[in-house]
Amino acid sequence: MVYKTFGKTGLKLSVLGFGAMRLPMTEKDGKPIVDYEKAVPLMRRAFELGVNYIDTAPYYCESDSEVAVGKALKGWRDKVYLSTKNPIEDASGANFRKRLENSLKKLDTDYIDFYHMWGINLESFRSSIDVKNGPVEAARKAIDEGLIKHLSFSFHDKPENMIPIIDSGYFSSVLCQYNLLDRSNEENMAYANEKGLGVVVMGPVGGGSLGAPSEVIRNMIKKEVKSTAEMALRFVLSNSHTNMALSGMEDLRMLEENVKVAAVEGVLTSDEYGQVNAILAEKKRLSELYCTGCRYCMPCPAGLNIPHIFKLMNNHKVYELTAHSKREYKALFTPVEERHVWAKPNGVSADKCVECGQCEEKCPQKLSIMKQLKETHTVLGK
Numbered sequence: 001m002v003y004k005t006f007g008k009t010g011l012k013l014s015v016l017g018f019g020a021m022r023l024p025m026t027e028k029d030g031k032p033i034v035d036y037e038k039a040v041p042l043m044r045r046a047f048e049l050g051v052n053y054i055d056t057a058p059y060y061c062e063s064d065s066e067v068a069v070g071k072a073l074k075g076w077r078d079k080v081y082l083s084t085k086n087p088i089e090d091a092s093g094a095n096f097r098k099r100l101e102n103s104l105k106k107l108d109t110d111y112i113d114f115y116h117m118w119g120i121n122l123e124s125f126r127s128s129i130d131v132k133n134g135p136v137e138a139a140r141k142a143i144d145e146g147l148i149k150h151l152s153f154s155f156h157d158k159p160e161n162m163i164p165i166i167d168s169g170y171f172s173s174v175l176c177q178y179n180l181l182d183r184s185n186e187e188n189m190a191y192a193n194e195k196g197l198g199v200v201v202m203g204p205v206g207g208g209s210l211g212a213p214s215e216v217i218r219n220m221i222k223k224e225v226k227s228t229a230e231m232a233l234r235f236v237l238s239n240s241h242t243n244m245a246l247s248g249m250e251d252l253r254m255l256e257e258n259v260k261v262a263a264v265e266g267v268l269t270s271d272e273y274g275q276v277n278a279i280l281a282e283k284k285r286l287s288e289l290y291c292t293g294c295r296y297c298m299p300c301p302a303g304l305n306i307p308h309i310f311k312l313m314n315n316h317k318v319y320e321l322t323a324h325s326k327r328e329y330k331a332l333f334t335p336v337e338e339r340h341v342w343a344k345p346n347g348v349s350a351d352k353c354v355e356c357g358q359c360e361e362k363c364p365q366k367l368s369i370m371k372q373l374k375e376t377h378t379v380l381g382k
């Protein structure tokens, strides 16, 4: 396993982190819970293989992930860094504290190493977090009491909005989205590192999209690469500003494959990294000929998410992620109970367009949106 110094904390953390959001599940009294018999040995195997950071959250795995992680950490607590999150539901420091205490109880531990303000954006940071008697004050008190070692945040916002949050100086690390298909946080990652924050990447396989087979991606370098997911992980780990990639590992096979990649320092040579960057730039150019994702066409009166539908079509056409694109597209018109558990929330499929023409008037690319929607439904909806 490769270990990197984690920003100003000075800690040596493994470049692969265990994301405890896809643990094996079972049922008890008709309720879904984590299958501890399988999940605990899986997490402990990760620790044995050198993974020294585990990330959970109150609502993962039907709200049972923290309990399972607590069980796995018995006997490992002083060797593994624990991360969990506080869903900022309001601006109250007292409520922040209650949620923290609840996590400590579920995890059956006295302290959390990296405690995240969960899924924040600049607006919520200013209006509900960095306020009098609010979460930041409560978190600082908890740090003084030793309940939290480091304060972190996970980020879901426009890339430029990360900078003021970093500049607040409150945080030791950031958890953000970054992968082959979404590089929008790349500059922020460099900035965060420069300011002494550790950078943990979530979604190195694009929330599952890069877990699907694509020969285009797998063959980006000359070396033998077993899968699209392996290439995606290599790419993320090869960015010098990535301290760690979090992977939601569901079974031993996935764990061992990821550990193999993370065990090799410099997972892409600088030549290979350059080559991959050049291919990605060309792919991005081709994608943008089709749709830039600018969203000027929105909203659609029939409820279609046009940029999302075209993104799926692009992933099929340009990156050959066909299986994933079809699955995500079908989720748009598949009832919740019949959908793959990781598919995005449902919406409106392309065939529901009523051809009002409003979107085409607003599209700076002058795309034939109505025609392309029909094509998308024919190709992805079969």
Ligand code: SF4
Residues within 6 Å of the ligand: 299, 300, 301, 302, 303, 304, 306, 352, 353, 354, 355, 356, 357, 358, 359, 360, 369, 370, 373
């Ligand atoms: S033409 Fe179709 S997709 Fe475009 S705004 Fe009208 S209903 Fe929506």
Ligand code: SF4
Residues within 6 Å of the ligand: 290, 291, 292, 293, 294, 295, 296, 297, 298, 306, 307, 310, 362, 363, 364, 365, 366, 367, 369
């Ligand atoms: S306005 Fe055109 S380019 Fe922009 S998201 Fe809509 S379809 Fe794509």
